Amino acid sequence: MSALTEEVVRNLASKSSVPLVLRDFVNSWSLCKWPMEKWCAVFGDREIPFRCMKKDFLSDEPCWERRCKSTNMTFKKFADTASSNEEWMYFDYKYLHQWFSADDEIYKAVSWEQFGFPGKGPTDTTLWVGSSGAHTPAHQDTYGAVSWEQFGFPGKGPTDTTLWVGSSGAHTPAHQDTYGVNIVVQLHGKGWWHYVQNLDPINISLNIWLPHDDISDTPLTVLFLQLDTVAKAFLDKRRKLRRAKRQRTREDAVTTPDEHYDLKSLLDDRTNNLETASPITSQDLVNIIKENIKEYSNVDRPLRDDEVDGSATLCLTKALIDSFSQSNVIDLVKQNLFARLS
Template identity: 50%
Template sequence: MSTVFNEDTVRNLTRNVNVPLVFRKYISNWPICQWNIDKWSTVFGDRQIPFRCMRKDFVSDEPCWERQCKIKSMTFKNFLDGSSSSNEWMYFDYKYLHQWFNADTELYKEVSWNQFGYAEKGATDSTLWVGSSGAHTPAHQDTYGINIVAQLYGTKRWILFPPETGGLKPTRVPYEESSVYSALNFYCPNNMDVFNGLTGGRMVELAPGDALLVPRGWWHYVQNTDCVNIALNVWLPHEKDVSTRVSEALIKILVAQLCKDLPQETAKLLVNPNEDDIADTPLAVLFLQLETVANIYLDKKRKLRRVKRQRTCEEDTTVPIEEEYDLKSLLDEPTNNLELAPSITSADLTKLLKDNLAKYVNTNRSFDEDEVDGTTNNLCLTKAVIDAFSQSNVIDLVKQNLLARLS
């Protein structure tokens, strides 16, 4: 069975495919994929933008947590001047376009996700990522939604693992709502042994005009491989988000209460900078948030029961379903330029990490004490408590008992 490759098909893929898909040159027709660096300099102008920075040769057992980075404000032109020569990588990451660009700007007007079947999604829903070589996001999984990434300028490497992958050492410290981090350092690790035996991995290099679909729950480590890299992404809702929000609200209460009773400097190490206000959030507000998401979940469950009962009572029980598609035929058709993210063995992964070390690290350099500030090594017991309570089988049981009592 052949399937027409259009917006409806792609939308269907995003909702149903459970493996990462690469859309080669799929968005090369976007005008912003044709912009050269001078054009991007004009678009950014002289606005001061905050870049997260860290030494390229930082080696550690832990990932390079955001708390360890220094924030430096500079213009895009200043960033360009240092992108190839600086001893630091720089990242202006996870920034919503509408917070940095007006609706009448050229960039804002050009962003549309209609080609993926989401005409309702545009610049307001999109986040921007601008960085230099070596800039990266620690390995993590998003607890909400589906991710579509559009590569606009430069190349970016994605290493991905299925949701159920063992050996990644999941942790909620540092805490950030919707992110579960891996305690493994995929950038410049001090210990390679922890990567032995990791299975199910996939690795893909995205070039300008490429797009990537990251299904719900897939672990991913992302690193810029060119001197200048620019990308956009959009998160799409998933039907399981309603349930997940209850779990996240429960975890947030736990972390917030622990932070309230700890010294401020210690509490900061438990959370990412965007969660710094968590200790100041009144307990009543946290419980109101929990009550809200729990009621939404229960209301949805009741509606589904009513619909199911109604269908069983009606003579015509035909339920409209989404148009079927044949993924294999879509992948086999060369003109679609569609591919599964290629698999990577643990041996190849280890070689990739060693190449990273060879590229960025001067092993003769000694580290200053202030460079290790922001690590979570000294939070062993507190971290263990949070991770124990946040483990999926534990928090799912708590959620199940809570919802049963609220029903």
């Protein structure tokens, strides 16, 4: 049997190339059992800043942070008004140590040891609190991330605990129960596209950034050395694949299993509650967009002054970035690069 030890979970988080779901994983976290009254007591009477935006805001571009206004209110007021408010609200990307002291209960309750990161704690953890409709634009991180998300207040206790390892695209939560609390743990790999949208009236997340090299802090000479290493590895792999094809065997192209875990064995062991996540289809994505339009948009009303319609002046910077990001341009650069390296 293959057990999900701390080391195995850490390896899954950093090396798995497919999205995985692990249920009943963080039941030991006291936060998972906190009712809404407890969260109100934890935050107390302090006013915290929420970035806000009208739920039916219309624009021809993502709702960037710069478009949002900021409103200060207590957590209790947020909880009392989240369902009826015409705006979605997001208290996002806030480090715990900036808002709580070492004596606070939430500070003491956070530990990432069971994920294989015993050195990570509340000082490394960010907090996210949002209402229905609050979201981040689809984006890539230059680092890995682990997040714990809580859905479905008001709740009667946890109904499901889930671990997401990786995501190559947008995914809806694995399970939702409007009558209880749903706990979702997601491990996003470095560079994977992901999009977060809060679905329930009140959503709480905890997040840490995993240790990955950030190219923004990398000297240019080191960056080029890294690029050289990647290019040589690519060319070496391509040569191996050509030899394998000529010899009618794929032995040289087979990836050596990681010595720390065997994914198939982990999946076969039902006691692990581990499963592969079903990928979202194009139709699923269309359905999500249609539901969002039905839920939030009022296309019959006139545009407000802060909104943008499809005839808005084209942003030159955006147009330039989009032009360089076209797949045919990227393919051409790749071909030229490897042609020069071959």
